[in-house]
Amino acid sequence: MNRRHKIFCLLAAAGTLTAFPSASSGQDIIGEALGKIILPAVGPVILDRAGGQILEKGLNGGFGKGGMLPGRGGRVPTRPSRRQGSPQVIRSQPSSQTVPSGSYQSQPPSDVAPAPNAPPPVDPPENRIVTRPSVSPNPSPTEMALTHVVSAGPQLTGQVIRAEATQIANQLDQAVMRSLDQSRGDSTVEALRRDYRNLAHNEHRDNARAALLVNHESALTATGTGQSWSPLFKAADAADRIAALPPESDRQTLTQAIEALRSELTGVTGSVLSGNEIAVIAQRAKNIRNMGVLSEIARVLGAQRRDDLFARIAEAAAKSDAPDEAVTGLLGVSLAAGGNAVTDMQLPEGIPAVVLYSPEINTAPISFVCDDALEITLAPGEMVPLDQSFVVAFQNGKGVVKRYTINDGMYRWVVDQDGWDVRQKTAVxxxxxxxxxxxxxxxxxxxxxxxxxxxxxxxxxxxxxxxxxxxxxxxxxxxxxxxxxxxxxxxxxxxxxxxxxxxxRPRQAATAESTTAIAKQHWRSSVLQAQRSASIDPAEAKVDALLDLIE
Known part of the structure; x- marks a missing residue:
């Protein structure tokens, strides 16, 4: 028997079973068999009258079960029956069959009366369309940053690194002079103290301190302090070499100079510098290395015109704990990466009548009830806008219930000596x-x-x-x-x-005393210094210098 004859016989059986409603289980089996055979054979169909109910149940049951026929008293079809009273969400189930591109629709027979006690049709809820006001376009930040990181970014990085290196050398010099001044009465180091002071006030030459150390080696050997001075002098010379690098120096040369400084710092002991001073200097050397790496990452992304520039730099900045000023200097724009960006709101047209907010300075959430009906909880930094006045009731945290009528304006939650309260902001x-x-x-x-x-x-x-x-x-x-x-x-x-x-803008945090925080503050200061230098017109600066020479 070929496929067409099989389908014909099944359709005939369906019609017979429709005429005898008592054979319900037979209808189920035939219907689901039809679901397995007719769907692949004829594709999407519109069912009606002759055998329609059987086919509908069969299509729903057989196709939903991936072609498995249930036995007597089997599972309820995955799609609800048309006669069920309450609507259900229909979710697609995984199936081994391939779903055709068309949609399968089941139409109820036109002469079948609706089930008794059927619920009335439910009107769909009204959907509100929120239109945002027309705003003037702003230029693309990506395009501006991609240009900046290739041109101005490396130049700023070089200035920051040289400024930090100069300050590291100066910090080492100050520690040396402090130690030498404490030995002022020792004739063996008096000459070294005098020569070192002269060096500190004159233009440094390459390895100037190491040469000074060689000249006074006998005196230092006699006092037994030569080994403690040597790494200190070499580290200061290494910092000077970084500061003296020309702006056009390539990244490899700069990296080698920075690594030489870090290597020399590992030999510095606490006989001249304190442990905290050594830690701060070592962290500053690490920071200028990270500044160079950040700049190179930005330059590579900019050269490739990558649209993930901001995301990658934000990731690198978080890993290196770079100050915001350094990131802004590299990109030419500030990154809102601190988690304190404003919230995008689906606001209706106009301005709300009332805004009630809890400032971030609050240390706990506040719960209250509006118009004795709606309970709201605001965490620090959250707000709620309302389009009309209302009555707010709350407990002040000390057993007292307070009630206020809130009219137009902006209100904030505060905690004072009497507990929680509401204050209106008369000026925003x-x-x-x-x-x-x-x-x-x-x-x-x-x-x-x-x-x-x-x-x-x-x-x-x-x-x-x-x-x-x-x-x-x-x-x-x-x-x-x-x-x-x-x-x-x-x-x-x-x-x-x-x-x-x-x-x-985040609230100004208390000054930290950790060595990492101190070194980061130095990094921030060097960036600001480099930015100020870059903003000065060279011609104007030269004119100002010449004016100072006029007698």
Whole structure:
């Protein structure tokens, strides 16, 4: 019997079973068999009347089970019956069969009455369309950074490394002079002290300290201090060699000079320098090496025009614990990599009537109830916008329940001597810092166009909630809308999206005393010094120097 005859016989059997409803289990078996045979044979079908219910159950059951026929009293089909009362979510199940490109549809017979007690049809919920305001486009941060890392980035890196090396040499010189001054009455080291002081105040020449050590070797040998002075003098000479490298030096030459310095520092002991001083100097040498590696990573990514530049540099910066100033100097733009970027919000048109927020200075979440119905919990740094006034009730943490009617404005949660409370911000001060942006930053503040020119800071003072919208510079028209709390916001780049972002300037942390933190502060200072030098017009600087010569 060929395939066509088999199908014909099965269809005939289906019609017979439809005429005798009592044979339900037979309908199940035939229906599911039809599901196995008809689907591969004829593809998508629209079922109706003759044998339609059997086919529907068979298609659902047989196809959903990957072609396995259930026995009597088998499983419920994976897709719910058309007569079931409540809707269900239909999820696709894995199957060994290949699903055809068309969709399988099952239509109920037109003359079949709906099941009794069927629920009324459910109208689909209304979907709201949120449109963002039109904002002026901002330039692509990726394009600007890709150019900067190849041109200006290496130049800044060289200046930072030379500045750090100079300061390391000076720090070593100061330690030597301090130790020699303590031996002022010792005639054997008096000549060395005098010569070293003269060297420190004159232009250094290559290996000047090592030569000085050779000249006074007999005196140092007599005092038994020659071995402790030698590595110190050699390390200072190594730092001087780095500082004297020309700006056009290649990376290999620079790397070798840095490694020579680090090697000499391993021999320095604590007889002249304290343990903390040695640790700080060693960390500074490590930092200038990392600065060179960061610069090379940025240069390679820039030369290849890689669009993952920001993400890779953010990763390298986190690994090396580079200060933000160093990363900004390499890229030409600031990275919003600290996790404090503003939140992108799906805001309706306009400005909310009320914003209630918990400042990051708070150390615990605050829970409260709005209009005796809605319970809300805000963690430090979170906010909730509302479009109307409401009554807020909360416990102050000392057994007292307080209730306030909150009208238009911006309110913050505070903790004082009486516990939790709410304070209204009558003046909301927000600044947009584009100091490290190479181009003007366009944005909307409460719907009004604003421009923060490159290298400037815009100050805003409002009497209520502050909404900011801005283009992300991705070239696809995407924008970001957010509500901000009072504070200083820096224009930077989100490393994940490579688009413009705003991040809240972190609170100034207490001065750390660890050697790593001290060395990092030196790194930051050297970057700022190099940036100031780069911003000075050479011709203007020369004129100023000449003016100082006028008597």
């Amino acid at each position: 001060e927000v600044s947009i810092d584009a100091n490290h942006s190479p181009a003007a930053f366009h944005y909307l503040l409460n719907g009004q166009p604003q421009i923060a020119a490159a290298g400037t800071v815009m100050q805003h003072r409002l009497d209520g909630p502050a909404r900011i919208d801005f283009d992300r510079g991705l070239g696809d028209g995407s924008s970001k809308s957010t509500l901000v709390t009072p504070g200083d916001y820096v224009v930077g780049v989100d490393p994940e999206t490579a688009g413009w972002d705003l991040h809240l």
